[in-house]
Amino acid sequence: MSNLVLETENLEKVYTIGRRKINALSDVNLRVNKGDFVAIMGPSGSGKTTLLNLLGCLDRPTNGKVILDDIDVTRVPEKALWKFRKHKIGFIFQTFNLLPYLSAIENVELPMEGTKKSKSEKRKRAHELLEIVGLSARKEHKPPRLSAGEQQRVAIARALANNPTILLADEPTGNLDMKTSFEIVRLLSKLNLTQGTTIVMVTHDSNVASRAGRILFLSDGKLLNREKKGMHLLKGDLTCPHCHKPIQPDHTFCPRCGKKIE
Amino acid sequence: MGVLTRAVRNVSRRKMRTFLVIIALSLSMAIMISIPAGIMANQKAAQSIIENYNNTITSMQEEINKTSTLIEISASSRRGMFFGTPSGMPFPGFGQEEAFINATVVDEISTIEGVKDIVPFLEVSSEETTEDTMSTPRGSFTISRPVYTITGVCLKSTLIDNYSILPTNVIDGRNLIEGDSGVIGISLNLSDYYSVYVGDKLKVYGETFKVVGIYNSTARTVYMNITDAQRITNNIGNVTRLDVYAQGISYVNSIADVIEAAYPELYVTTYEDRLANLERTQAMYETTLENAESTISQTQAVAFQEILIAIVATSLIVLFMMLYTVRERTKEIGILKAIGFSNWNVMIQFILEGILLSAMAGGVGALIGIVGAPVISSLLLPSVNPFSAQQPGFPRQNINFGTALSQSVTVTPDLQTLLLAFGVFLLLGALGSLYPAWRAARTSPMEALRYE
Numbered sequence: 001m002s003n004l005v006l007e008t009e010n011l012e013k014v015y016t017i018g019r020r021k022i023n024a025l026s027d028v029n030l031r032v033n034k035g036d037f038v039a040i041m042g043p044s045g046s047g048k049t050t051l052l053n054l055l056g057c058l059d060r061p062t063n064g065k066v067i068l069d070d071i072d073v074t075r076v077p078e079k080a081l082w083k084f085r086k087h088k089i090g091f092i093f094q095t096f097n098l099l100p101y102l103s104a105i106e107n108v109e110l111p112m113e114g115t116k117k118s119k120s121e122k123r124k125r126a127h128e129l130l131e132i133v134g135l136s137a138r139k140e141h142k143p144p145r146l147s148a149g150e151q152q153r154v155a156i157a158r159a160l161a162n163n164p165t166i167l168l169a170d171e172p173t174g175n176l177d178m179k180t181s182f183e184i185v186r187l188l189s190k191l192n193l194t195q196g197t198t199i200v201m202v203t204h205d206s207n208v209a210s211r212a213g214r215i216l217f218l219s220d221g222k223l224l225n226r227e228k229k230g231m232h233l234l235k236g237d238l239t240c241p242h243c244h245k246p247i248q249p250d251h252t253f254c255p256r257c258g259k260k261i262e
Numbered sequence: 263m264g265v266l267t268r269a270v271r272n273v274s275r276r277k278m279r280t281f282l283v284i285i286a287l288s289l290s291m292a293i294m295i296s297i298p299a300g301i302m303a304n305q306k307a308a309q310s311i312i313e314n315y316n317n318t319i320t321s322m323q324e325e326i327n328k329t330s331t332l333i334e335i336s337a338s339s340r341r342g343m344f345f346g347t348p349s350g351m352p353f354p355g356f357g358q359e360e361a362f363i364n365a366t367v368v369d370e371i372s373t374i375e376g377v378k379d380i381v382p383f384l385e386v387s388s389e390e391t392t393e394d395t396m397s398t399p400r401g402s403f404t405i406s407r408p409v410y411t412i413t414g415v416c417l418k419s420t421l422i423d424n425y426s427i428l429p430t431n432v433i434d435g436r437n438l439i440e441g442d443s444g445v446i447g448i449s450l451n452l453s454d455y456y457s458v459y460v461g462d463k464l465k466v467y468g469e470t471f472k473v474v475g476i477y478n479s480t481a482r483t484v485y486m487n488i489t490d491a492q493r494i495t496n497n498i499g500n501v502t503r504l505d506v507y508a509q510g511i512s513y514v515n516s517i518a519d520v521i522e523a524a525y526p527e528l529y530v531t532t533y534e535d536r537l538a539n540l541e542r543t544q545a546m547y548e549t550t551l552e553n554a555e556s557t558i559s560q561t562q563a564v565a566f567q568e569i570l571i572a573i574v575a576t577s578l579i580v581l582f583m584m585l586y587t588v589r590e591r592t593k594e595i596g597i598l599k600a601i602g603f604s605n606w607n608v609m610i611q612f613i614l615e616g617i618l619l620s621a622m623a624g625g626v627g628a629l630i631g632i633v634g635a636p637v638i639s640s641l642l643l644p645s646v647n648p649f650s651a652q653q654p655g656f657p658r659q660n661i662n663f664g665t666a667l668s669q670s671v672t673v674t675p676d677l678q679t680l681l682l683a684f685g686v687f688l689l690l691g692a693l694g695s696l697y698p699a700w701r702a703a704r705t706s707p708m709e710a711l712r713y714e
């Protein structure tokens with residue numbers, strides 16, 4: 001079996017408003033391998049969100065297939081789709097979409113509700129995730145008291161809660177300033193490099209897109225043939241948590257200080 | 263952090279709205295427990311009135327049976343109206359002048375065949391009068407009536423030992439005995455009224471009497487030797503009524519016939535008359551009770567409607583409240599579904615919130631109901647008077663469903679009603695939020711996320 005985790009076949013989405021039909025997506029064939037960090041770029045209205053919603057099982061295509069982990073999700077009945085959303089997909093939104101009345105850690109625990117994990121296991125996992133996104137100190141704070149960047153970190157931790165097959169991010173930096181955008185995208189690429197998280201990210205921002213491994217272009221609902229390689233692994237992106245010297249993603253021990261890298 | 267925690271947070275997040283909804287719902291709950299409490303209290307009270315009535319009838323029957331050889335003769339029609347209780351005069355001398363039987367009549371009656379004993383009584387009103395306000399359906403007016411009744415009785419021991427002549431319920435001092443003169447026995451009510459007790463003196467028609475005994479009675483009466491009574495009221499040789507005892511039941515009718523023929527102005531009442539009288543009274547009471555029961559069941563119909571309205575109102579309040587909540591939280595529903603909540607998870611979330619609201623309101627409403635049941639039930643249930651005839655032994659006033667028919671029964675919701683109503687309330691909370699929750703569950707996540 002290949003490394004393919006996500007594949008679309010002739011994906012098509014037509015919105016109908018009254019008598020008007022909008023071809024939001026047509027004939028999209030996309031292949032995402034395990035460990036890919038894909039950025040999708042395109043002008044406003046080109047169908048980026050539509051595509052991501054279809055990949056994330058939030059909406060149904062008019063035609064075509066979405067194959068996630070070898071399963072054609074377009075044939076899964078609506079009632080059972082939640083399982084895919086819960087276990088295979090982690091969604092990250094432009095507007096973070098945290099529940100404002102839950103603390104950071106409670107927001108991260110939310111997707112684990114109804115899973116086999118015990119209460120303390122959920123708590124432990126949520127704590128771990130907040131540590132990974134660098135927010136363990138703010139875990140009891142509610143979203144309104146966190147900065148935009150911090151909220152997006154919580155949202156990323158939440159998306160990772162159930163160890164999804166793929167992370168889908170719709171303009172994750174769209175509401176952030178340049179510096180914070182950079183931090184968030186750095187976090188995503190770190191996840192991709194260290195944890196092997198597969199990521200599909202939609203963005204307007206070519207600086208942000210350039211951090212991905214592959215960059216795809218969507219225009220008028222069609223995926224363009226040209227695919228760009230991103231810079232992906234910038235020197236200095238990855239540093240040892242102990243001595244802060246640059247390391248490679250496949251390092252399990254820091255070549256400088258010799259300590260173990262988690 | 264489970265679904266319940268989120269429900270609690272959401273309900274407590276919108277304090278003002280939750281407060282208002284709880285107020286509205288708790289009133290509905292209070293109504294649901296107060297009305298049955300009002301109805302039940304009055305059923306109990308009606309029950310106790312019926313029991314009282316049955317007891318009264320039975321004891322009257324016994325009394326009548328004991329006095330089968332008694333022929334009552336009186337100069338006025340007053341006696342017998344109140345089923346001839348030997349000492350019972352509910353309205354002493356009210357609005358009527360005493361008429362007298364001359365002592366010669368007594369001698370003549372004693373010669374009739376079959377007569378065993380004759381017990382004379384002299385009943386007169388006191389000189390002192392009191393102002394009383396009577397309220398009637400046509401308005402209230404003041405009347406002046408005597409403070410008490412004087413009953414002069416023949417104190418021969420052969421009579422007072424064998425017949426029911428003097429009251430027997432002496433609670434202080436002693437009863438009157440043969441040879442007593444210048445002494446009186448008075449009722450407790452009168453003792454309280456004048457603050458005179460055993461050993462004290464009381465002036466009656468200008469003459470001073472010594473109180474030797476107190477009878478436990480709510481009437482105001484003075485008992486004395488008949489000769490004393492005749493002297494002080496200037497009625498030498500006069501009596502107001504006679505109890506004629508026949509030698510056997512077989513003589514009763516013939517004696518009554520002779521007396522009626524000889525003295526057409528006198529009122530003669532025999533055992534049979536008294537029995538017939540009792541039966542009439544009984545029939546009257548029974549119709550009244552039937553009326554009372556039908557009135558109570560009519561009230562039950564009203565109560566049923568009101569409870570139904572409370573139930574519908576509760577469901578609607580929950581329904582609209584939850585519809586509003588679901589609409590307001592569309593975005594949240596979208597988020598929950600996007601991160602993997604199933605339709606069922608979302609539905610449970612909102613149903614639980616509905617139940618939580620109704621549980622809180624149910625608790626508050628139960629408290630309001632326990633405290634306010636008398637007020638609420640009297641406001642909501644019509645004031646009716648099933649005991650329309652003003653009869654002794656029945657309450658004269660309209661039934662106020664807040665205060666129950668009799669003092670011994672209070673309007674308080676019982677535990678069973680409380681639990682039942684609470685259960686119904688939770689169910690209504692669940693039912694009312696069912697549709698909104700279902701709508702929440704079927705929201706498309708994509709549409710919900712676009713919602714602002």
Ligand SMILES: Nc1ncnc2c1ncn2[C@@H]1O[C@H](COP(=O)(O)OP(=O)(O)OP(=O)(O)O)[C@@H](O)[C@H]1O
Pocket residue numbers: 015016017022023024042043044045046047048049050051
């Ligand atoms: N639910 C909908 N109903 C009708 N038309 C829609 C709907 N969602 C999207 N569209 C239309 O489909 C087209 C693609 O929209 P989409 O949101 O996917 O674009 P996008 O690339 O994400 O744009 P942006 O960069 O502004 O977010 C647009 O013309 C949009 O108006």
Ligand SMILES: [Mg+2]
Pocket residue numbers: 048049050
């Ligand atoms: Mg978009």
